[in-house]
Amino acid sequence: MKVLVLNGPNLDMLGTREPSIYGKQTYRDLVIELKKEAKKEKIKLKIIQSNFEGVLIEFLHRANNKYDYIILNAAGLTHTSVCLYDAIKAIQVPVIEVHLSNIDQREDFRKINYVRPVCLASFYGKGFESYKDALKYLIKRGVSHDSHR
Numbered sequence: 634m635k636v637l638v639l640n641g642p643n644l645d646m647l648g649t650r651e652p653s654i655y656g657k658q659t660y661r662d663l664v665i666e667l668k669k670e671a672k673k674e675k676i677k678l679k680i681i682q683s684n685f686e687g688v689l690i691e692f693l694h695r696a697n698n699k700y701d702y703i704i705l706n707a708a709g710l711t712h713t714s715v716c717l718y719d720a721i722k723a724i725q726v727p728v729i730e731v732h733l734s735n736i737d738q739r740e741d742f743r744k745i746n747y748v749r750p751v752c753l754a755s756f757y758g759k760g761f762e763s764y765k766d767a768l769k770y771l772i773k774r775g776v777s778h779d780s781h782r
């Protein structure tokens with residue numbers, strides 16, 4: 634199974650960025666943990682982070698027919714980006730939404746979510762575990778022709 638993990642703006646600042654919300658572990662720690670998890674499960678994992686909306690959109694487009702699933706933490710763009718909504722709709726690869734924090738229990742503006750309606754499932758509020766839960770979900774779901782929306 635081939636999975637692309639896409640991380641959006643400011644996630645490169647993990648470790649020093651609002652540690653009371655996002656924890657003290659760094660972005661590098663996240664990459665190492667996810668790669669370890671993927672190796673155990675024989676998943677081919679590519680992990681990318683960008684602070685630019687257009688770059689994330691390009692990666693979504695290019696993932697088409699190349700990956701079985703995409704795990705997306707769109708970060709702040711979750712709450713603003715019609716373009717990400719459109720990009721997810723434009724591709725056949727199913728997308729799973731993840732967040733470190735519980736976005737439903739924070740500021741009201743984080744309750745606006747452009748990504749969730751076009752995602753297969755959402756995992757959030759559990760730090761790095763949110764990503765691992767997404768991986769477990771994909772493993773359980775497996776790859777089949779009807780896994781593509």
Ligand code: DQA
Nearest residue numbers: 643708709732733734736743
């Ligand atoms: C986040 C939640 C978003 O609301 C925020 O803008 C982020 C990180 C999370 O992983 O908890 O940058 O996506």
